[in-house]
Amino acid sequence: MPQTPPSPSQHTAGRQMRHERTEGDLQHCLLCDRNSGGLCNRIGRDGLEALASSSRRLVLPPGSTMVEEGQAAESFFNITRGTVKLFKSLPDGRRQITGFADPGQFLGLSRAGLYAFGAETVDTVHVCRFQRPQFEALLNDLPHLKRNLLTAITDRLAEAQEQMLLLGRKTAREKVASFLLGRTQTEQPPSDDTPPDPTPVASVPMTRVDIADYLGLTIETVSRTISALRREKLITSTENHCIRILSPDALRQIATGQTAG
Amino acid sequence: MPQTPPSPSQHTAGRQMRHERTEGDLQHCLLCDRNSGGLCNRIGRDGLEALASSSRRLVLPPGSTMVEEGQAAESFFNITRGTVKLFKSLPDGRRQITGFADPGQFLGLSRAGLYAFGAETVDTVHVCRFQRPQFEALLNDLPHLKRNLLTAITDRLAEAQEQMLLLGRKTAREKVASFLLGRTQTEQPPSDDTPPDPTPVASVPMTRVDIADYLGLTIETVSRTISALRREKLITSTENHCIRILSPDALRQIATGQTAG
DNA sequence: TCCTGTTATTGATTTATATCAAAACACTCC
DNA sequence: GGAGTGTTTTGATATAAATCAATAACAGGA
Numbered sequence: 001m002p003q004t005p006p007s008p009s010q011h012t013a014g015r016q017m018r019h020e021r022t023e024g025d026l027q028h029c030l031l032c033d034r035n036s037g038g039l040c041n042r043i044g045r046d047g048l049e050a051l052a053s054s055s056r057r058l059v060l061p062p063g064s065t066m067v068e069e070g071q072a073a074e075s076f077f078n079i080t081r082g083t084v085k086l087f088k089s090l091p092d093g094r095r096q097i098t099g100f101a102d103p104g105q106f107l108g109l110s111r112a113g114l115y116a117f118g119a120e121t122v123d124t125v126h127v128c129r130f131q132r133p134q135f136e137a138l139l140n141d142l143p144h145l146k147r148n149l150l151t152a153i154t155d156r157l158a159e160a161q162e163q164m165l166l167l168g169r170k171t172a173r174e175k176v177a178s179f180l181l182g183r184t185q186t187e188q189p190p191s192d193d194t195p196p197d198p199t200p201v202a203s204v205p206m207t208r209v210d211i212a213d214y215l216g217l218t219i220e221t222v223s224r225t226i227s228a229l230r231r232e233k234l235i236t237s238t239e240n241h242c243i244r245i246l247s248p249d250a251l252r253q254i255a256t257g258q259t260a261g
Numbered sequence: 262m263p264q265t266p267p268s269p270s271q272h273t274a275g276r277q278m279r280h281e282r283t284e285g286d287l288q289h290c291l292l293c294d295r296n297s298g299g300l301c302n303r304i305g306r307d308g309l310e311a312l313a314s315s316s317r318r319l320v321l322p323p324g325s326t327m328v329e330e331g332q333a334a335e336s337f338f339n340i341t342r343g344t345v346k347l348f349k350s351l352p353d354g355r356r357q358i359t360g361f362a363d364p365g366q367f368l369g370l371s372r373a374g375l376y377a378f379g380a381e382t383v384d385t386v387h388v389c390r391f392q393r394p395q396f397e398a399l400l401n402d403l404p405h406l407k408r409n410l411l412t413a414i415t416d417r418l419a420e421a422q423e424q425m426l427l428l429g430r431k432t433a434r435e436k437v438a439s440f441l442l443g444r445t446q447t448e449q450p451p452s453d454d455t456p457p458d459p460t461p462v463a464s465v466p467m468t469r470v471d472i473a474d475y476l477g478l479t480i481e482t483v484s485r486t487i488s489a490l491r492r493e494k495l496i497t498s499t500e501n502h503c504i505r506i507l508s509p510d511a512l513r514q515i516a517t518g519q520t521a522g
Numbered sequence: 523t524c525c526t527g528t529t530a531t532t533g534a535t536t537t538a539t540a541t542c543a544a545a546a547c548a549c550t551c552c
Numbered sequence: 553g554g555a556g557t558g559t560t561t562t563g564a565t566a567t568a569a570a571t572c573a574a575t576a577a578c579a580g581g582a
Contacts, residue, residue, distance in 0.1 A: 157418050160425065164424055167425055168477030220562085257352060529576100552553105
């Protein structure tokens with residue numbers, strides 16, 4: 001895996017440049033823009049240029065600390081590749097992962113100028129980083145950006161509520177089934193015309209420890225539960241860090257508690 | 262308890278009116294504005310007039326359904342009095358209360374035009390209700406309102422993350438201690454110069470069922486745990502639906518897991 | 523005031539999941 | 553290719569909280 005930013009040449013092939021650096025970032029933004037649902041949607045070419053010139057792209061290796069709980073919130077990130085884990089901890093080390101942020105998601109909101117959570121890369125992660133004052137300025141200049149951010153946070157809040165239902169009221173089996181189904185959404189191919197894969201694949205780049213800390217379980221219970229689902233032929237492990245869901249309907253039944261087992 | 266809106270006369274005494282109804286609501290808004298942290302902060306008199314004329318005040322009896330999960334999101338509420346519970350449910354009736362909304366909080370964000378949660382009044386609740394299209398228009402007209410909403414949602418998201426830590430990783434005792442401490446913040450008097458009460462009082466208008474569904478426990482465990490804290494003289498029950506915290510420091514230690522017991 | 527339904531408390535027992543322990547597997551680096 | 557390290561799986565046992573069950577406290581209406 002290359003850990004240096006990819007050369008912009010592959011993106012700008014066949015186009016003329018204006019300013020080297022900015023144009024490279026702009027191309028990157030234009031690519032981003034095609035993936036719907038992100039912060040940069042419907043923001044217009046001028047907006048994208050402003051975003052491109054205010055941000056820097058970074059590539060972070062697995063296990064990098066991006067944000068520490070309680071630190072001054074200096075940066076705002078938009079993830080373009082890879083997976084980031086967000087978490088809160090207790091003094092004795094117990095940890096709760098509050099979410100995994102995949103490409104298209106932002107990261108770095110603050111309460112009273114301080115981050116209220118920690119964030120660490122799960123695998124190799126590409127981000128656009130903004131300095132906070134510049135991002136604030138962009139928010140004021142680009143009403144679409146503000147609106148997109150509002151929509152994005154609203155989605156996050158809804159996800160958080162769903163996760164609270166999981167943590168507070170679901171069994172281990174229901175939790176794991178919900179988790180696996182949730183990990184299929186993110187990796188949808190950009191084309192709309194292909195029919196949905198009847199046996200979707202869950203992207204699981206994180207360790208058992210991370211899954212356990214996300215579901216409020218121990219690693220042993222996670223492992224046992226995944227083994228049980230495999231034994232029942234509802235899922236099957238594929239190559240690198242992926243799990244194929246053989247029976248999405250059955251898994252959905254389990255995830256929503258509509259099953260005896 | 263009166264369930265009709267209070268007469269505006271007590272607020273407008275000694276002032277001249279312009280339009281009867283609007284002026285009454287405006288006075289109400291001006292009062293709201295004094296409580297910091299709400300949506301209507303720093304919004305200016307013109308903004309308050311726009312808000313007042315776009316909203317209706319309502320008084321809802323205990324147990325009223327304000328929002329149903331999956332319904333079209335037609336209204337947006339700002340709570341001015343009382344407590345509302347927000348929740349998500351599973352098909353078999355298991356329920357997770359995702360938060361209690363107290364005065365100053367909003368309610369009614371939607372994802373894709375549908376409410377993602379249910380909401381029900383705990384006690385008698387006063388709200389300002391906006392129709393969604395009108396609220397959207399206000400958001401575009403009043404940049405301060407948009408900014409306040411962004412700040413408010415960010416706070417909610419941080420609270421949700423804290424609650425996930427509680428649900429996933431805290432013991433019953435730690436959960437109850439956290440809950441009681443959390444219920445003291447809201448009822449702070451508006452004056453800043455008084456020293457903080459050394460034995461704060463937690464406002465607990467909700468039933469044991471609601472507390473259990475909020476903490477991911479059963480009513481029996483909640484009851485037993487509160488009894489234990491009382492036996493240890495860390496708390497004491499006062500009159501109507503309140504619990505006095507005799508030893509906030511000890512309770513804080515418990516809530517953050519820094520204690521043997 | 524008593525009656526009645528609801529809510530809260532307390533006790534006895536069960537159970538899902540945690541904890542403790544060890545073996546199997548999968549990398550990485552010589 | 554094999555030693556060494558970390559991760560995952562599987563097994564045996566313990567325990568916190570759930571469940572089942574009964575009593576006690578409370579609130580509202582006649």
